[in-house]
Amino acid sequence: MKYVDEFRDRAVATALAERIKQTAQRPWTIMEVCGGQTHAIVRFGLDSLLPKNLELVHGPGCPVCVTSVSLIDQAVCLASLPNVIFCSFGDMLRVPGSRGDLFGVKAAGGDVRIIYSPLDALDLARKHPDREVVCFAVGFETTAPAWAMAVSQAREAGITNFSLLIAHVLVPPAMEAILSSPQNRIQGFLAAGHVCTVMGYEEYEAIAQRYRVPIVVTGFEPLDVLEGVAMLVSQLEEGRVEVENQYVRSVSREGNRPARTIVEEVFEPAPRIWRGIGEIPGSGLRLKSGYSAYDAEVKFQRELGQLSVGIEDPECQSGLVLQGLLKPMDCSAFGTRCTPEKPLGAPMVSSEGACAAYYRYRRNGEG
């Protein structure tokens, strides 16, 4: 398949792995930010191609995983309301809150629907003017433009039975939170290619310089990841600190201007609580005041106000996993008290979660 097969070529992968081995003279710890990259690494066994002195650490770039328990509880509460059609992307449905998950709401009779695009949810609102369509707006910068477009179109069309429960998060503040932690051991980043497709990589240049950490914007296919690692290792070995772009077929320095414009028109940065990590200033998005009629937290203030603060399972160590401080298989609950059937935390059930990746691809004790 075009744009896929050429980036999964075995001979090129072997050559890139060899190049990395030749270049990496010292031990390095690098983090791939995005859960999509984590899954590519584990699914294709890319870490087994790398030299032992190179440690890949999985980052917080799974929007499903970092959504706080309180927000899941809010979603469960809204989805259970009789007049609500609750729309969510598929992999959010299995994520446990402190009072069950969205699949449980669906089984109990709630109208929970899996959508593929925010504009599909807006269509539902048009078709059901007598009901409230509430969307779980989850994602990084990648999905924000589509939600912004849906809200903008809703306002233009005068649709009022449409609102977002916003769990949106931003990558650069999370990277800064990791880098400024006293426990940090990350020496270089593979930045998330899809996020940069929208946002560009100008904002990473300041981070690279401030924390003296090289960053390579990287794609998601096996050869993308290996080439990204090769470029990063070269920078580390040569003592360079730059933002380089491996994913040139998709990413430009300034990103997608129209997409950024609509996001800036509709959303503004806000503090956000990350599951297992805590609040990171400016790391989330909220609707600007002109669009607050589409904010489910405002619209359903009365219903949501009765919720107590969500409590994470105390045994779940997803905060450490999401910061790259713990490998999933080193968690004492992994594969025993925490499985995809009975998860303690979101990383075990999200399609981009590190725990899910290890559970699915690594249970024969390798890696």
Place this chain on the structure above:
Amino acid sequence: MNNKPFEPTCPLPTSGKKTVQLAHGGGGRLMQELIQDVFVRAFHNPLLESLHDGATWPVEKGTLAFTTDSYVVRPLFFPGGDIGSLAVNGTINDLAMCGAKPLYLSTGFILEEGLSIDVLQRVVRSMAEAAKVAGVPIVTGDTKVVDRGKGDGIFINTSGVGLVPNGVRVLPMLIQPGDAILVSGDLGSHGVAVLSVREGLTFDGNVESDTAPLHHIVADLIDSGIEIHCLRDLTRGGLASVLNELATAAKVGMTVEEPAIPVNEPVRGACELLGLDPLYVANEGRFVAVVPVPQAEAALAVMRRHKAASQAAQIGIVTDRDPSMVILRTVVGTHRVLDLLSGEQLPRIC
């Protein structure tokens, strides 16, 4: 005084109805009309037309195979098939996977009040056509109607009886280290076809369901003297789930070569887009055959003579390493576990 005999005037359902009504399952005249006009007319065959409580026939000596399956697909019609053809082919295939020659099918319908009779007719005609193509008659049946909102249009159960030829044994426990693992064709088109219409997604290239009866291919393999150790059709859960079931049942390991697994471009594209793995996507006309390695090429040649198996390929071997585990050698040459999923695959966020 009016001496006219008493005649009931309450509005009994009569023929000419456009939708299924509760009375169609009530045992009265309307149900008889439905049976005659829709089912008997479409499925007509001597065993059915005795209209007895069941079908009877003389049995030959040998081993019987007996299976049942229920069909609850949404939407009822999708590119390449519908719930009717699925219900016939699915049960035929379950018999074929036992090494049996399918003889007869039964069918049970659970209809939702308000279902269009036209839709029912289309489904029943499709079942009749599939049964005719397969040469396996539907000889007995049952209909129930449930209140509106208590069903999803049509649920169908089919059961089937087949005859296993003397000397044929097809069982997971016969799988041995050193056997070849064959797959009868390209994977994932049924799941993607259904998903595309259910969710209103459009993909480049029309993806049609692979629903097809597989018993002729199996009979051909048996007649060609292939020593079949095991057969299993690939339905829900796809190839990955079936290989795991077989590896666990036979307590063997399996190594599968990712580049050898046939998946056609439109299916790959749709799966890439939605974050689905085609190895877990449903099929309705594909199966895995486990045969001794020296017979693999001959078996593939037999399979490829059939349209439904034109892309048959060897995808791996059975090993004595990592019992009950399936290991995938990836396109980049690394190894990983090919595991069972805990539930359905869900489309990803980005």
